Amino acid sequence: MNAIIFSAILGVVMMFTGIFTNKKPVITLTAIIALVVLLSMNLLNSHGIFSIQIDTKGLLHFNKMGMFFNTLLIGATLIFVLLSGTEIEKLSDKTADYYALIFFVLCGTAILTSFNGMLMLFLGIEILSIPLYILTGSDKHNLKSNEASLKYFLMGAFTTGIMLMGIALLYGATGGFGLTNVGTGALPPSSGVQGATFLQVAGLLLLFAAMCFKVSAAPFHFWTPDVYDGAPSVFTSFMATIVKAAGFFAFIKLFSANASLLGPTWTILLSFVIVATLLAGNITAVFQRSIKRMLAYSSIAQAGFMLFALYSNNDLGTEGIMLYTVAYCLATIGFFAILMKVKDYTFDGFNGLASTQPVLAFVATICLLSLAGIPLTAGFFAKYYMLASVIKAGGPIWIVVVAVLFAAVSVYYYFKVIQSMYFKEGQPETSEITSGFKMGLLVLAAGIILVGVLPSIVLNWFYF
Secondary structure, three states, X not given: OXXXXXXXXXXXXXXXXXXXXXXXXXXXXXXXXXXXXXXXXXXXXXXXXXXXXXXXXXXXXXXXXXXXXXXXXXXHHHHHHHHHHHHHHHHOOXXXXXXXXXXXXHHHHHHHXXXXXXXXXXXXXXXXXXHHHHHHXXXXXXXXXXXXXXXXXXXXXXXXXXXXXXHHHHHHHHOOOEHHHOOOOOOOHHHOOOOOOHHHHHHHHHHHHHHHXXXXXXXXXXXXXXXXXXXXXXXXXXXXXXXXXXXXXXXXXXXXXXXXXXXXXXXXXXXXHHHHHHHHHXXXXXXXXXXXXXXXXXXXXXXXXXXXXXXXXXXXXXXXXXXXXXXXXXXXXXXXXXXXXXXXXXXXXXXXXXXXXXXXXXXXXXXXXXXXXXXXXXXXXXXXHHHHHHHHOOOOHHHHHHHHHHHHHHHHHHHHHXXXXXXXXXXXXXXXXXXXHHHHHHHXXXXXXHHHHOOHHHHHHHHX
């Protein structure tokens, strides 16, 4: 409960900060302090030292995994602001409003990690999504940003309708909105008919489609490249990491207990979505000329791997989604921070970066290697745990082989960036880069390597 209450309060505080000062560095510093406070409150709640007790009438359920996931998301947001706060300041004079919206998004993520009913799932997704529509269109003088915001809003609103229809059908079948009520309306064996009722199946399928949209899984991924490409890069970094991870947690929590109602159809459906997501993300990313758009398609491919946690639904899958959240957030936030310093987002814009900015090129390489799942980086063990969880769950070997083959495809387009930085000549234009920014990138790269060598650091913290 601490994370929900304090994120909402601190969001309001950030709104008023813009009234008392117009100095952008002061506003950013205030946001950093607020994130540290929010992280501390969540950690105190996790260890039972200080927690605000409110009777939620069973609508929310707080457990260790949810609070640990909150810690990861808030920590990733703190890293995001430390590295990219100056880019938020450059957008406009509404810096305080942008930070307020980010805190409201964190309030939505905190609800998604603790919801215990369909209504709170809906509220969490809407509290998370509405600020994102605004942040996507925050660059008002850029037509692509306006277009991306409108497209995101219209498709998001349509998907919300699909989600509400699914919730309505489940309510009609079960008479309740709780997660534990979803399976109560299933036909008993004595009826002579096995499995769930039609309303339950239809409701779950509509919810599945809506959640696939939220995490940009195929075939509901078409909005992702245009929205990620059109949004300001600093907010694309935020959407592709913290927001996507929160969506996956809600997705897994919703279906881990209710997927059995769909019977054998569930594994067939999810297998199709996983393969389609890996195919659409990786193959399309190969042909992109813009690195930012390539990262948008690669985020779709990463979603395909993260879906394995839902497929396996076991302890390895739980550990894997934790590792994947850490690895993916660190690598993506780090690379986007570097991308925003380079004025040309094409592959040619990175030509010769290693000779002009060796620190940026080195950290970018570490981030790309992690995204590709190369050993000694955090991304390797993240992908390993995902694939191992499928094998442990008794899943078919062919889907693991397909995932490995597509991971090999991803190496190609990630290494195209490394090739441009180290093996091509050029003089890439970059904005001002401070020594503090370089130091922050090096610490981030060290963290990626440390988690890649000792993944138990993250897992032991969870089991502490």
